[in-house]
Amino acid sequence: MIRKTRAQINKCIIHKVANKYNSGNNTLSENLVRFDEESYELLLPFLLKPFTSVTQSYRFTHHANIELNEINKYTFDIFKNEDTFIEQSKNIVNHLYEQSNSAQIKTGDVLVVLFEDIEYKDILTNAIGVYKIENKVDFFQTYLDDDSFDVVVQKGISTKKLDKGCLILNTSDTEGTIVLSVDNNNYDAQYWIKNFLHVKYADDRNLHTQNYLTLCNEFSEEVLKPEFGKQQQSSFLANTIDYFKEHESVDYHDFKDEIFEDDTRKNLFEDYKKHFENLNDVLIRNNFEVADAVLKKEKSKFKTEIKLDTHIQIKIDVDAPDAASEHLEKGYDETKKMKYYKVYFNEEK
Structure with a gap:
Protein backbone atom coordinates (compact mmCIF):
# COMPACT_ATOMS: atom_id res chain seq x y z
CA MET A 1 0.00 0.00 0.00
CA ILE A 2 2.89 2.40 0.71
CA ARG A 3 6.51 2.64 -0.38
CA LYS A 4 9.11 3.50 2.22
CA THR A 5 12.14 3.99 -0.06
CA ARG A 6 12.48 7.73 0.63
CA ALA A 7 10.70 7.86 3.98
CA GLN A 8 12.32 9.60 6.95
CA ILE A 9 11.48 10.11 10.59
CA ASN A 10 10.98 13.81 11.31
CA LYS A 11 9.90 13.55 14.95
CA CYS A 12 9.38 10.70 17.40
CA ILE A 13 8.27 10.55 21.02
CA ILE A 14 7.63 7.63 23.37
CA HIS A 15 4.99 7.55 26.11
CA LYS A 16 3.68 4.75 28.31
CA VAL A 17 -0.06 4.10 28.39
CA ALA A 18 -1.71 2.55 31.44
CA ASN A 19 -5.05 0.78 31.90
CA LYS A 20 -7.92 2.98 33.09
CA TYR A 21 -9.89 -0.09 34.20
CA ASN A 22 -7.13 -0.87 36.70
CA SER A 23 -6.77 2.80 37.75
CA GLY A 24 -3.28 3.10 36.28
CA ASN A 25 -1.61 6.36 35.30
CA ASN A 26 0.03 7.25 32.00
CA THR A 27 3.69 8.24 31.92
CA LEU A 28 4.21 11.02 29.38
CA SER A 29 7.49 12.23 27.89
CA GLU A 30 8.36 15.88 27.52
CA ASN A 31 11.08 15.54 24.88
CA LEU A 32 11.58 13.94 21.50
CA VAL A 33 13.65 10.80 20.99
CA ARG A 34 17.24 11.47 19.92
CA PHE A 35 18.39 8.67 17.66
CA ASP A 36 21.87 7.41 17.01
CA GLU A 37 22.47 6.09 13.51
CA GLU A 38 22.13 2.41 14.48
CA SER A 39 18.79 2.75 16.30
CA TYR A 40 17.36 4.98 13.54
CA GLU A 41 18.26 2.50 10.80
CA LEU A 42 16.64 -0.32 12.79
CA LEU A 43 13.49 1.54 13.85
CA LEU A 44 12.48 3.09 10.52
CA PRO A 45 11.81 -0.18 8.63
CA PHE A 46 10.29 -1.76 11.76
CA LEU A 47 7.65 0.97 11.88
CA LEU A 48 6.85 1.12 8.17
CA LYS A 49 7.32 -2.39 6.77
CA PRO A 50 3.92 -3.71 8.03
CA PHE A 51 2.11 -1.09 5.95
CA THR A 52 3.82 -2.02 2.68
CA SER A 53 1.64 -5.14 2.43
CA VAL A 54 -1.64 -3.73 3.76
CA THR A 55 -4.34 -4.16 1.11
CA GLN A 56 -7.17 -2.08 2.57
CA SER A 57 -7.47 1.41 3.95
CA TYR A 58 -9.81 3.09 6.42
CA ARG A 59 -11.49 6.48 6.76
CA PHE A 60 -12.32 8.37 9.96
CA THR A 61 -15.95 8.38 11.02
CA HIS A 62 -18.10 10.01 13.68
CA HIS A 63 -21.82 9.86 14.40
CA ALA A 64 -22.19 13.65 14.51
CA ASN A 65 -19.29 15.45 12.82
CA ILE A 66 -16.06 14.02 11.43
CA GLU A 67 -14.15 16.96 12.91
CA LEU A 68 -15.07 15.63 16.36
CA ASN A 69 -13.18 12.40 15.77
CA GLU A 70 -10.32 12.69 18.25
CA ILE A 71 -7.49 11.12 16.26
CA ASN A 72 -8.58 12.97 13.14
CA LYS A 73 -8.43 16.26 15.05
CA TYR A 74 -5.12 15.65 16.83
CA THR A 75 -3.30 14.53 13.67
CA PHE A 76 -4.82 17.35 11.60
CA ASP A 77 -3.43 19.85 14.13
CA ILE A 78 0.05 18.30 13.83
CA PHE A 79 -0.05 18.47 10.03
CA LYS A 80 -1.14 22.08 10.30
CA ASN A 81 1.49 23.04 12.87
CA GLU A 82 4.35 20.64 13.65
CA ASP A 83 5.21 22.65 16.77
CA THR A 84 2.16 21.06 18.43
CA PHE A 85 3.58 17.54 17.95
CA ILE A 86 4.48 16.84 21.59
CA GLU A 87 1.24 18.30 22.95
CA GLN A 88 -0.93 16.38 20.48
CA SER A 89 1.02 13.14 21.03
CA LYS A 90 0.01 13.35 24.69
CA ASN A 91 -3.62 13.87 23.67
CA ILE A 92 -3.38 10.76 21.48
CA VAL A 93 -2.08 8.65 24.38
CA ASN A 94 -4.68 10.01 26.78
CA HIS A 95 -7.40 9.18 24.25
CA LEU A 96 -6.01 5.65 23.95
CA TYR A 97 -6.06 5.37 27.75
CA GLU A 98 -9.76 6.26 27.83
CA GLN A 99 -10.53 3.23 25.66
CA SER A 100 -9.10 0.70 28.16
CA ASN A 101 -12.42 -0.28 29.68
CA SER A 102 -11.57 -3.88 30.57
CA ALA A 103 -8.84 -5.73 32.42
CA GLN A 104 -7.65 -7.49 29.26
CA ILE A 105 -6.50 -4.24 27.63
CA LYS A 106 -2.72 -4.27 27.96
CA THR A 107 -0.45 -1.47 29.06
CA GLY A 108 2.53 -0.64 26.87
CA ASP A 109 4.85 1.81 25.21
CA VAL A 110 3.27 4.16 22.67
CA LEU A 111 5.37 5.66 19.90
CA VAL A 112 4.02 8.67 18.03
CA VAL A 113 6.03 9.40 14.91
CA LEU A 114 5.93 12.08 12.23
CA PHE A 115 7.21 10.74 8.89
CA GLU A 116 8.23 12.56 5.74
CA ASP A 117 8.25 11.40 2.10
CA ILE A 118 6.06 8.34 2.34
CA GLU A 119 4.90 7.28 -1.11
CA TYR A 120 1.23 6.44 -1.53
CA LYS A 121 -0.19 5.90 -5.02
CA ASP A 122 2.74 7.76 -6.62
CA ILE A 123 2.31 10.74 -4.30
CA LEU A 124 4.89 11.76 -1.68
CA THR A 125 3.29 12.83 1.57
CA ASN A 126 3.98 13.04 5.27
CA ALA A 127 2.20 10.87 7.79
CA ILE A 128 1.72 10.29 11.50
CA GLY A 129 2.23 6.85 12.95
CA VAL A 130 0.85 5.69 16.29
CA TYR A 131 2.24 2.40 17.62
CA LYS A 132 1.44 0.47 20.76
CA ILE A 133 4.03 -2.04 21.97
CA GLU A 134 2.18 -4.51 24.19
CA ASN A 135 4.57 -7.45 24.40
CA LYS A 136 8.28 -7.46 25.09
CA VAL A 137 10.62 -10.41 24.63
CA ASP A 138 13.40 -11.74 26.84
CA PHE A 139 16.96 -11.50 25.57
CA PHE A 140 20.42 -12.09 27.02
CA GLN A 141 22.76 -9.19 27.60
CA THR A 142 26.43 -9.92 28.29
CA TYR A 143 28.59 -7.61 30.35
CA LEU A 144 32.12 -7.45 31.73
CA ASP A 145 32.51 -7.74 35.51
CA ASP A 146 35.92 -8.01 37.23
CA ASP A 147 37.72 -9.20 34.11
CA SER A 148 35.07 -11.85 33.39
CA PHE A 149 31.96 -11.82 31.25
CA ASP A 150 28.58 -12.48 32.79
CA VAL A 151 25.05 -12.57 31.45
CA VAL A 152 21.74 -11.04 32.52
CA VAL A 153 18.22 -11.41 31.13
CA GLN A 154 16.53 -8.20 29.99
CA LYS A 155 13.26 -7.41 28.24
CA GLY A 156 13.01 -5.46 25.01
CA ILE A 157 10.98 -4.78 21.89
CA SER A 158 11.14 -7.44 19.20
CA THR A 159 11.80 -6.10 15.70
CA LYS A 160 10.05 -9.11 14.12
CA LYS A 161 6.41 -8.20 14.78
CA LEU A 162 4.54 -4.99 15.46
CA ASP A 163 1.72 -5.38 18.00
CA LYS A 164 -0.54 -2.49 16.99
CA GLY A 165 -0.01 0.43 14.67
CA CYS A 166 -1.72 2.92 12.42
CA LEU A 167 -0.53 5.34 9.79
CA ILE A 168 -2.54 8.50 9.15
CA LEU A 169 -1.54 9.99 5.80
CA ASN A 170 -1.64 13.70 5.10
CA THR A 171 -3.70 13.03 1.99
CA SER A 172 -7.34 12.27 1.32
CA ASP A 173 -9.87 11.28 -1.29
CA THR A 174 -13.61 11.86 -1.60
CA GLU A 175 -14.21 9.74 1.52
CA GLY A 176 -11.71 11.54 3.73
CA THR A 177 -8.25 11.15 5.24
CA ILE A 178 -6.54 7.85 4.40
CA VAL A 179 -5.76 5.64 7.40
CA LEU A 180 -3.86 2.33 7.42
CA SER A 181 -3.85 -0.01 10.38
CA VAL A 182 -2.33 -3.29 11.60
CA ASP A 183 -3.23 -5.28 14.70
CA ASN A 184 -1.33 -8.49 15.40
CA ASN A 185 -2.67 -8.83 18.96
CA ASN A 186 -6.34 -8.76 18.10
CA TYR A 187 -7.65 -9.76 21.54
CA ASP A 188 -10.30 -7.03 21.41
CA ALA A 189 -11.48 -6.13 17.90
CA GLN A 190 -13.35 -3.05 19.16
CA TYR A 191 -10.48 -1.50 21.13
CA TRP A 192 -8.10 -0.33 18.39
CA ILE A 193 -10.15 0.08 15.22
CA LYS A 194 -13.54 1.15 16.52
CA ASN A 195 -12.94 2.81 19.89
CA PHE A 196 -9.48 4.35 19.51
CA LEU A 197 -9.30 5.21 15.80
CA HIS A 198 -13.05 5.15 15.12
CA VAL A 199 -12.57 4.28 11.46
CA LYS A 200 -14.39 2.25 8.82
CA TYR A 201 -13.20 0.54 5.67
CA ALA A 202 -13.04 2.69 2.56
CA ASP A 203 -15.93 1.95 0.20
CA ASP A 204 -13.79 0.75 -2.70
CA ARG A 205 -12.91 -2.33 -4.76
Missing part, protein backbone atom coordinates in the same frame (compact mmCIF):
# COMPACT_ATOMS: atom_id res chain seq x y z
CA ASN A 206 -10.84 -3.70 -1.87
CA LEU A 207 -13.84 -3.78 0.47
CA HIS A 208 -16.20 -5.08 -2.22
CA THR A 209 -13.82 -7.92 -3.10
CA GLN A 210 -13.30 -8.87 0.53
CA ASN A 211 -17.02 -8.84 1.35
CA TYR A 212 -17.90 -11.01 -1.65
CA LEU A 213 -15.15 -13.56 -0.98
CA THR A 214 -16.12 -13.71 2.70
CA LEU A 215 -19.71 -14.33 1.63
CA CYS A 216 -18.60 -17.19 -0.63
CA ASN A 217 -16.36 -18.73 2.02
CA GLU A 218 -19.06 -18.68 4.69
CA PHE A 219 -21.70 -19.94 2.24
CA SER A 220 -19.46 -22.89 1.44
CA GLU A 221 -18.95 -23.67 5.12
CA GLU A 222 -22.50 -23.18 6.38
CA VAL A 223 -24.55 -24.37 3.39
CA LEU A 224 -22.58 -26.41 0.85
CA LYS A 225 -20.50 -28.47 3.25
CA PRO A 226 -23.39 -29.78 5.41
CA GLU A 227 -25.80 -30.16 2.45
CA PHE A 228 -23.54 -31.51 -0.32
CA GLY A 229 -20.25 -32.52 1.29
CA LYS A 230 -16.67 -31.34 1.46
CA GLN A 231 -15.86 -32.24 -2.14
CA GLN A 232 -18.59 -29.93 -3.46
CA GLN A 233 -17.48 -27.23 -1.06
CA SER A 234 -13.89 -27.41 -2.28
CA SER A 235 -15.01 -27.39 -5.91
CA PHE A 236 -17.13 -24.27 -5.33
CA LEU A 237 -14.26 -22.42 -3.63
CA ALA A 238 -11.84 -23.30 -6.43
CA ASN A 239 -14.36 -22.19 -9.07
CA THR A 240 -14.93 -18.93 -7.19
CA ILE A 241 -11.21 -18.16 -7.17
CA ASP A 242 -10.99 -19.04 -10.85
CA TYR A 243 -13.87 -16.68 -11.67
CA PHE A 244 -12.20 -13.81 -9.83
CA LYS A 245 -8.88 -14.50 -11.55
CA GLU A 246 -10.45 -14.62 -15.00
CA HIS A 247 -12.63 -11.49 -14.66
CA GLU A 248 -11.53 -7.91 -14.06
CA SER A 249 -14.95 -7.19 -12.58
CA VAL A 250 -17.62 -9.30 -10.90
CA ASP A 251 -21.23 -9.35 -12.02
CA TYR A 252 -23.41 -11.05 -9.41
CA HIS A 253 -25.88 -12.63 -11.86
CA ASP A 254 -23.13 -13.77 -14.24
CA PHE A 255 -21.26 -15.27 -11.27
CA LYS A 256 -24.27 -17.35 -10.25
CA ASP A 257 -24.87 -18.58 -13.80
CA GLU A 258 -21.25 -19.58 -14.28
CA ILE A 259 -20.61 -21.16 -10.88
CA PHE A 260 -23.88 -23.01 -10.22
CA GLU A 261 -25.31 -25.58 -12.61
CA ASP A 262 -28.79 -25.83 -11.08
CA ASP A 263 -31.40 -23.38 -9.78
CA THR A 264 -31.48 -25.03 -6.36
CA ARG A 265 -27.95 -23.90 -5.50
CA LYS A 266 -28.52 -20.49 -7.09
CA ASN A 267 -31.51 -20.00 -4.79
CA LEU A 268 -29.52 -21.20 -1.77
CA PHE A 269 -26.80 -18.68 -2.60
CA GLU A 270 -29.33 -15.88 -3.08
CA ASP A 271 -30.98 -16.64 0.28
CA TYR A 272 -27.65 -16.84 2.06
CA LYS A 273 -26.52 -13.53 0.54
CA LYS A 274 -29.54 -11.80 2.12
CA HIS A 275 -28.81 -13.51 5.45
CA PHE A 276 -25.14 -12.50 5.27
CA GLU A 277 -25.97 -8.86 4.54
CA ASN A 278 -28.46 -8.64 7.42
CA LEU A 279 -26.18 -10.44 9.86
CA ASN A 280 -23.09 -8.34 9.10
CA ASP A 281 -24.84 -5.08 8.20
CA VAL A 282 -23.06 -4.91 4.83
CA LEU A 283 -24.18 -4.45 1.24
CA ILE A 284 -22.83 -6.95 -1.27
CA ARG A 285 -22.35 -5.10 -4.55
CA ASN A 286 -23.86 -6.68 -7.67
CA ASN A 287 -21.08 -5.18 -9.79
CA PHE A 288 -17.54 -4.22 -8.74
CA GLU A 289 -13.94 -4.32 -9.93
CA VAL A 290 -11.74 -7.09 -8.53
CA ALA A 291 -8.86 -6.09 -6.25
CA ASP A 292 -6.08 -8.58 -7.03
CA ALA A 293 -4.16 -7.91 -3.81
CA VAL A 294 -7.26 -8.67 -1.71
CA LEU A 295 -7.98 -11.78 -3.78
CA LYS A 296 -4.49 -13.10 -3.09
CA LYS A 297 -4.87 -12.46 0.62
CA GLU A 298 -8.42 -13.77 1.02
CA LYS A 299 -7.95 -16.99 -0.92
CA SER A 300 -5.43 -18.12 1.68
CA LYS A 301 -8.38 -18.30 4.10
CA PHE A 302 -10.24 -20.79 1.91
CA LYS A 303 -9.98 -24.25 3.45
CA THR A 304 -10.12 -27.06 0.90
CA GLU A 305 -8.79 -29.94 2.99
CA ILE A 306 -10.93 -33.04 3.32
CA LYS A 307 -10.20 -34.51 6.76
CA LEU A 308 -11.20 -38.14 7.26
CA ASP A 309 -11.71 -40.10 10.47
CA THR A 310 -9.09 -42.61 9.28
CA HIS A 311 -6.32 -40.00 9.89
CA ILE A 312 -6.00 -39.21 6.19
CA GLN A 313 -6.31 -35.73 4.70
CA ILE A 314 -6.86 -34.78 1.06
CA LYS A 315 -5.88 -31.23 0.17
CA ILE A 316 -7.31 -29.77 -3.03
CA ASP A 317 -5.50 -26.88 -4.72
CA VAL A 318 -7.82 -23.86 -4.53
CA ASP A 319 -6.27 -22.61 -7.79
CA ALA A 320 -7.32 -25.78 -9.65
CA PRO A 321 -11.09 -25.49 -10.22
CA ASP A 322 -11.48 -28.84 -12.03
CA ALA A 323 -9.37 -30.97 -9.71
CA ALA A 324 -12.14 -32.06 -7.34
CA SER A 325 -14.65 -32.92 -10.06
CA GLU A 326 -12.26 -34.60 -12.53
CA HIS A 327 -9.73 -36.37 -10.34
CA LEU A 328 -11.60 -37.18 -7.14
CA GLU A 329 -14.36 -39.76 -6.93
CA LYS A 330 -16.46 -40.53 -3.87
CA GLY A 331 -18.19 -43.85 -3.26
CA TYR A 332 -19.22 -46.55 -0.79
CA ASP A 333 -17.61 -49.97 -0.34
CA GLU A 334 -20.23 -52.61 0.50
CA THR A 335 -17.63 -55.09 1.72
CA LYS A 336 -15.94 -52.78 4.20
CA LYS A 337 -19.10 -50.82 4.90
CA MET A 338 -17.12 -47.62 4.55
CA LYS A 339 -17.12 -44.56 2.34
CA TYR A 340 -14.10 -43.97 0.13
CA TYR A 341 -12.41 -41.41 -2.11
CA LYS A 342 -10.67 -42.54 -5.27
CA VAL A 343 -7.91 -40.17 -6.45
CA TYR A 344 -6.69 -40.21 -10.07
CA PHE A 345 -3.18 -39.04 -10.96
CA ASN A 346 -0.36 -39.64 -13.45
CA GLU A 347 2.64 -39.50 -11.14
CA GLU A 348 3.65 -38.48 -7.66
CA LYS A 349 5.44 -35.16 -7.12
